[in-house]
Amino acid sequence: MKTQGMIVKVKSNSCIVLTPEGDYREVPLLEGSRARVGQEIEIPQRKTLPYFRFLMVAASLLVVVVLAGRFFPLAPPPAAAYLTIDINPSVELGVTSSEKVISARGLNSDGEQILAKVAVRGLKLQDAVARIVSQAVTDQFLCDLDDNIILATLTVEEDQDPLVELDVVYEAIEKPVKSGGILAEIIIEPVTPKMREDATKTGLSTGKFLVLKKSGEKGVPVSADELGGSSLGNLEKANEISIIELIRGNGKDAEEKNVEAVKNAKPGKARSGIYYDGRKKAPDFEIITGGKTIKAGAEHEQDKNKSESPGKSDVKRRDNSKFVPGNNDYFSDNKNNNSDNKNKDKDNKNNNRNDNKNKDNKTNDSDKNNNNKDKNYNDRSIKDIKNNDKRDEKNYNDSNYGWNNKDKSNNVKNNHNDNNGDDNTRSKWEEKESWIRQKTESTENETGFPGTPLRWPLEFRHLNLHPSK
Amino acid sequence: MFPVQDLDNTVKNIKQGDQLAREDFLESCKPFVFRAACKFCKRVLDWGRDDELAIALIAFNEAIDRFREDRGVPFLAFARLVMISRLKDYYRRENRVAAAGLSLQADSQNNLECARSWEAYLEEEAFREREEEIKEYEVLLSGYGVSFEDLVKCSPRHRDTRRSLLLAARELADRNQLFSELKAKKKLPLMELEKLTGLSRKTLERGRKYIIAMALLINSREDYLYLSSYLKLPSPAEKGVPEK
Numbered sequence: 001m002k003t004q005g006m007i008v009k010v011k012s013n014s015c016i017v018l019t020p021e022g023d024y025r026e027v028p029l030l031e032g033s034r035a036r037v038g039q040e041i042e043i044p045q046r047k048t049l050p051y052f053r054f055l056m057v058a059a060s061l062l063v064v065v066v067l068a069g070r071f072f073p074l075a076p077p078p079a080a081a082y083l084t085i086d087i088n089p090s091v092e093l094g095v096t097s098s099e100k101v102i103s104a105r106g107l108n109s110d111g112e113q114i115l116a117k118v119a120v121r122g123l124k125l126q127d128a129v130a131r132i133v134s135q136a137v138t139d140q141f142l143c144d145l146d147d148n149i150i151l152a153t154l155t156v157e158e159d160q161d162p163l164v165e166l167d168v169v170y171e172a173i174e175k176p177v178k179s180g181g182i183l184a185e186i187i188i189e190p191v192t193p194k195m196r197e198d199a200t201k202t203g204l205s206t207g208k209f210l211v212l213k214k215s216g217e218k219g220v221p222v223s224a225d226e227l228g229g230s231s232l233g234n235l236e237k238a239n240e241i242s243i244i245e246l247i248r249g250n251g252k253d254a255e256e257k258n259v260e261a262v263k264n265a266k267p268g269k270a271r272s273g274i275y276y277d278g279r280k281k282a283p284d285f286e287i288i289t290g291g292k293t294i295k296a297g298a299e300h301e302q303d304k305n306k307s308e309s310p311g312k313s314d315v316k317r318r319d320n321s322k323f324v325p326g327n328n329d330y331f332s333d334n335k336n337n338n339s340d341n342k343n344k345d346k347d348n349k350n351n352n353r354n355d356n357k358n359k360d361n362k363t364n365d366s367d368k369n370n371n372n373k374d375k376n377y378n379d380r381s382i383k384d385i386k387n388n389d390k391r392d393e394k395n396y397n398d399s400n401y402g403w404n405n406k407d408k409s410n411n412v413k414n415n416h417n418d419n420n421g422d423d424n425t426r427s428k429w430e431e432k433e434s435w436i437r438q439k440t441e442s443t444e445n446e447t448g449f450p451g452t453p454l455r456w457p458l459e460f461r462h463l464n465l466h467p468s469k
Numbered sequence: 470m471f472p473v474q475d476l477d478n479t480v481k482n483i484k485q486g487d488q489l490a491r492e493d494f495l496e497s498c499k500p501f502v503f504r505a506a507c508k509f510c511k512r513v514l515d516w517g518r519d520d521e522l523a524i525a526l527i528a529f530n531e532a533i534d535r536f537r538e539d540r541g542v543p544f545l546a547f548a549r550l551v552m553i554s555r556l557k558d559y560y561r562r563e564n565r566v567a568a569a570g571l572s573l574q575a576d577s578q579n580n581l582e583c584a585r586s587w588e589a590y591l592e593e594e595a596f597r598e599r600e601e602e603i604k605e606y607e608v609l610l611s612g613y614g615v616s617f618e619d620l621v622k623c624s625p626r627h628r629d630t631r632r633s634l635l636l637a638a639r640e641l642a643d644r645n646q647l648f649s650e651l652k653a654k655k656k657l658p659l660m661e662l663e664k665l666t667g668l669s670r671k672t673l674e675r676g677r678k679y680i681i682a683m684a685l686l687i688n689s690r691e692d693y694l695y696l697s698s699y700l701k702l703p704s705p706a707e708k709g710v711p712e713k
Contacts, residue, residue, distance in 0.1 A: 008603050016620075023626075024620040038600040
């Protein structure tokens with residue numbers, strides 16, 4: 001039914017009408033219609049429910065929510081790169097171009113277990129990696145006596161810089177491992193996305209797939225089942241192979257090529273991985289950057305330049321040249337590759353250091369005997385790196401790139417023996433070490449776990465060195 | 470002759486040939502004719518002495534025949550228009566100078582074209598009158614501190630409430646004593662209304678402006694022919710108050 005009304009007053013875009021029922025109402029006027037006072041007009045009836053508007057609003061909101069729910073989760077930013085970590089738990093992280101982890105999946109049961117304990121989605125890549133590794137340490141996947149291998153792969157598009165610097169990943173892995181007092185072989189290898197696809201098809205992690213492939217090339221019989229089930233450490237033991245060597249490539253030829261390539265290429269562009277063998281019982285290790293093997297001292301520095309693990313950033317080139325005769329040669333020849341040194345000069349605190357050194361030298365000897373339970377356990381892994389700086393440089397110069405895989409262990413041992421007390425590097429890390437040593441001497445019995453301080457002192461907390469960080 | 474809006478049906482009956490009703494109706498409407506004529510002539514007329522009243526009554530009779538409901542003009546307003554136009558004709562005819570020219574027009578009154586223009590004139594006139602009337606009403610209301618906007622806000626939404634408030638307004642308008650009190654004090658005699666209508670004070674208070682507006686309208690319904698005939702006022706007979 002339509003209601004009529006007589007206009008009694010006209011306003012700008014509405015009018016007041018009087019209905020025959022005696023009701024006064026304000027009615028919106030249509031655009032362009034001419035209303036005169038006294039005119040009789042039809043009053044538009046409320047057509048539908050009074051709540052119609054609200055229903056419309058609610059419905060449209062619902063639609064928006066539903067659509068948003070549909071579209072956003074279905075189309076997350078695509079992962080720009082994938083990073084896999086094989087400890088024994090195998091984990092794959094999808095990383096966006098902004099280095100945020102957007103997907104994480106466990107590639108075996110241990111991996112899923114770990115991911116259930118740590119939330120890594122949305123973190124920066126290095127934080128996520130650090131968390132996973134430290135969780136692996138706490139869950140005893142990495143323990144000091146074991147043959148620990150951490151194999152990480154990062155997909156890198158052809159002809160492009162890696163999305164995340166390998167050093168950063170290395171650092172993220174190394175930090176919790178070190179602070180957990182564990183020796184591990186860390187391998188970080190860039191792979192092509194194609195490789196990852198193939199690996200996904202086989203159901204292995206990219207890292208293990210890589211091992212499988214390389215071992216196939218080398219003629220080492222490793223089966224996929226073997227790879228899938230056991231940790232790389234066990235695998236290495238069982239087959240008496242070195243994963244590092246396996247992955248790094250085979251033989252001198254490749255290496256030399258790499259050297260050439262690295263010489264020409266900018267440091268960031270180096271497409272070879274980082275190989276860090278910290279697993280040997282002796283405190284030595286080697287890091288091959290850009291395809292070169294650098295023995296402890298020298299590599300320490302070089303490596304430090306790239307990755308800023310604690311203590312490394314304090315290394316000074318200038319100091320080295322002072323302290324170490326023959327260093328200059330080394331630098332002028334080879335150091336150019338690492339023109340992007342990030343070393344920051346910090347105040348030398350040699351005084352404290354020298355005291356520590358003497359003790360270290362002693363403890364190193366005992367380390368050699370694989371007395372990992374020694375109270376100086378922690379000291380060994382880090383201190384020795386420092387102490388070996390010079391030794392390794394020498395060695396490096398002598399060998400003049402001509403390192404040989406088979407000689408490696410010898411070198412390592414030799415190097416270990418000639419600890420010269422030269423202490424060119426110094427850092428907060430070392431300060432911390434000395435502090436720990438003091439502490440552990442007193443608290444060793446209480447904690448039952450040598451080398452673990454009860455608490456970090458305040459002055460070190462800001463360094464975030466604790467494994468739980 | 471009240472209520473105003475019931476006239477339409479009466480006129481309908483008369484048009485169908487009820488001569489007796491016509492006589493009664495004319496008789497009952499004489500005061501209205503008198504008032505309208507006096508207003509137009511701007512002097513007090515006398516039945517039996519002034520031609521104007523006779524002419525007005527004849528015009529009123531003509532209006533009964535000419536009245537059409539679909540025009541949207543209430544009968545009394547229409548009758549008034551007809552009376553006024555006839556009186557104008559009369560004055561022109563009286564004027565000797567204009568007589569020659571006007572007689573022609575009077576002769577051609579049955580001419581279709583003329584009739585149509587007369588209709589148009591009536592319509593336009595009715596519209597104008599209505600507009601004026603509403604504006605007058607607005608001014609009247611503003612004297613009581615009531616505006617149409619207020620009425621929009623406080624006019625009762627519910628049909629029953631509106632009905633009871635309209636009845637209260639009618640009660641007020643029909644009781645001269647109460648209405649003069651309203652006019653004097655410009656506020657509602659709430660106590661008396663409460664007793665008369667049996668409505669709660671709260672309801673009356675809430676519909677105060679509405680009651681004032683409606684009482685004013687009903688009281689001077691002959692001045693506000695268009696508005697008051699537009700309203701379908703609830704019949705007080707339902708309340709048991711005999712009308713007429």
